[in-house]
Amino acid sequence: MRKQYFFRDSPRGLLAWDVDRLIALTRGLPRHRVALADIRELDEPLFGPAEPTTWRSLLAHVRLMDEADPQYPIILAADGRVMDGMHRVARAVRAGEHEIVAVRFETDPPPDHVGKGPDELPYPGAD
Numbered sequence: 001m002r003k004q005y006f007f008r009d010s011p012r013g014l015l016a017w018d019v020d021r022l023i024a025l026t027r028g029l030p031r032h033r034v035a036l037a038d039i040r041e042l043d044e045p046l047f048g049p050a051e052p053t054t055w056r057s058l059l060a061h062v063r064l065m066d067e068a069d070p071q072y073p074i075i076l077a078a079d080g081r082v083m084d085g086m087h088r089v090a091r092a093v094r095a096g097e098h099e100i101v102a103v104r105f106e107t108d109p110p111p112d113h114v115g116k117g118p119d120e121l122p123y124p125g126a127d
Contacts, residue, residue, distance in 0.1 A: 031101050
């Protein structure tokens with residue numbers, strides 16, 4: 001699996017969490033079902049300025065949806081935002097599902113990186 005980070009803007013600069021660490025931190029959290037209608041990211045812009053909106057970029061995300069493994073729960077931040085699993089969310093919506101299994105932090109863990117953009121973070125094996 002490719003290296004992934006969850007990003008969030010903040011007054012301190014861009015915050016980044018290593019998704020591998022988020023997965024490890026949520027292993028003991030209880031799983032519960034979340035209504036897909038409550039996933040607010042579904043109604044927010046998909047692509048930011050760092051990723052051009054092209055058919056090729058859209059198709060790359062469709063491929064990631066097709067490859068997403070629904071057996072793993074999505075990870076929600078304390079405020080309910082998706083930290084990991086949007087391709088699984090999109091796959092579930094496309095399949096006509098109404099809920100998805102999730103784990104949720106009560107308090108968000110500290111970020112792994114502060115003030116660094118995606119192009120400044122390590123991506124092992126991405127040569």
